[in-house]
Amino acid sequence: MTAADSDGARPARSGRRPGQSGTREAILAAARERFAQVGFDKTSIRAVAADAEVDPALVHHYFGTKQQLFAAVVELPVDPEVVLRQVDAVPLDRLGETIVAAVVGLWDSPAGAGAVALVRSMVANGDTSLARDFLLSVVLERVRQRIATDTDDGRLRVALAASQMAGLVISRKILDLRPVSGLPLPQIVAAVGPTVQRYLTGDLGQDSPGAGEP
Amino acid sequence: MTAADSDGARPARSGRRPGQSGTREAILAAARERFAQVGFDKTSIRAVAADAEVDPALVHHYFGTKQQLFAAVVELPVDPEVVLRQVDAVPLDRLGETIVAAVVGLWDSPAGAGAVALVRSMVANGDTSLARDFLLSVVLERVRQRIATDTDDGRLRVALAASQMAGLVISRKILDLRPVSGLPLPQIVAAVGPTVQRYLTGDLGQDSPGAGEP
Structure with missing residues (x-):
């Protein structure tokens, strides 16, 4: 005080x-x-x-x-809380499709254009640690708390899901990788939702869930 | 002449x-x-x-x-042909794990450091069209020819696989997203290989395989 x-x-x-x-x-x-x-x-x-x-x-x-x-x-064009509330509201077995729909929908919205400029600038400057911190501390942490169990803290799971979402957004918004960049949202959700769902709640083929901890 | x-x-x-x-x-x-x-x-x-x-x-x-x-x-630190030959040599049902192992192995190698600098510079300059062209025309085209069928040209499949691989490489090499960034190669292959395999040869939940064509 x-x-x-x-x-x-x-x-x-x-x-x-x-x-x-x-x-x-x-x-x-x-x-x-x-x-x-x-x-x-x-x-x-x-x-x-x-x-x-x-x-x-x-x-x-x-x-x-x-x-x-x-x-x-960082002039984020959207309040992350709005997206996180959607994630909080669905049952565990619909997390994958919900996250894909929310994230892709957000980046496809007018607000997404500002975010693309932000990503370019951060990657250019090598100044990605703050974005990663925010992703880990706020966005992924909320999802992690939902999926964590006694034997699996969920950290690898949310990071794998984030890797797919980052690649999807970059393919659509920065690389313009067709036909992924032109695919309508429902088809993106059908294709990528199961990937994110498996990362969050499925079998990852790891001998020990926490084995990847640095 | x-x-x-x-x-x-x-x-x-x-x-x-x-x-x-x-x-x-x-x-x-x-x-x-x-x-x-x-x-x-x-x-x-x-x-x-x-x-x-x-x-x-x-x-x-x-x-x-x-x-x-x-x-x-573009001063690629590696001959793409070397990676593509590994992809050509495996049966279809092992494409996923092979691609993940080859791509992650390459980026984890000393040659990968130069590639990271290249990616940063391209993203910064908005100069990604050439990289996308090369990816589509050379790397993905070889994989696409292996998986194409009479009813599915495989274009969406290779682009989805590329989206996961791009996100994985960026998470490991640019964002340093833990614990994905520190995960040993065999565990990465176990976790991400099935994703790439499903994109290339599995059920994508699309009504029509070619529906995403722009």
Whole structure:
């Protein structure tokens, strides 16, 4: 706790921000730097607030959760929470088709165009660790918690599913690999859904489920 | 045929090349430009030779086949022919595991490091059409010819397999997505081989195999 916590609606110190827009920008700048330096997991809303010299409540007020703040920093064109709620709502044996439909539907939407530019830029700069962190900590973690059992933590399963989804999105949106790039959503779901389902809940032919842990 | 065809071991015109190294460079430059302008399929050894003002036999002498010339132009660290021969040699029902083992093995080898740099640069520049052409015309075409039937030309099948392989390579080599990135080859083959096998020879749940053709 800092002295700034006494008033959630005002910057902790005055004289630096010209107004709301300046405060919002200062929070974004602080978050961008901290995410880049220590990664998604180790970044806290409180630390970002301290860097931006504002009250943590103000960060929540402007941006919501940490994952929503991250989405704003990398200019994600969509709130990941919306997709994750679809994944939470279906039975385990429909996870594969649901994930394929949600992810491909999202990338095919107008919002997907901005995401393609983001991917290009990240791959170009070799700056993929933050995207991976976010994928592992937020998106895949939610799926992992659904499929984990006493003998299988599900980490390899969600990473394999992510490998197929990444390849599918890149084939459709960056490589324009026909006929996959032109295939209507229902046919993509029929073709790729079973792959993702097997990765998440099927037999992977591993002697020991956790054997791949580094 | 041009007048230059009378002597396969000498440049068609003299006075432009300082020596063998200059000739080789001139062929590479001509090939680079032509591949970029008209794509892999429409580029002929003869056209490249004409652009470089050398005899076509000299292009074959220095570089071998058109695909080997392409590999030299994009500085592919490996001869694709070597991988394709492994694919040709196995029965249909072992294609999945063979392709996963060959592709992952290749990218895990020292030669793979150069390929990672190549992928980064192509994605960054949006310059992926040539890579896609090459993938479709050479690598996937050989596999497609093996699996095509009277009612299914196999194009969707090889593209789906390519989407999984692209995602797997990117997850291991660019995203460093654990535990997929650290998983030993035999476990990768056990996990992903059946996916590629199903894409190539299994049930894809499509009403009509050719329905995805653009």
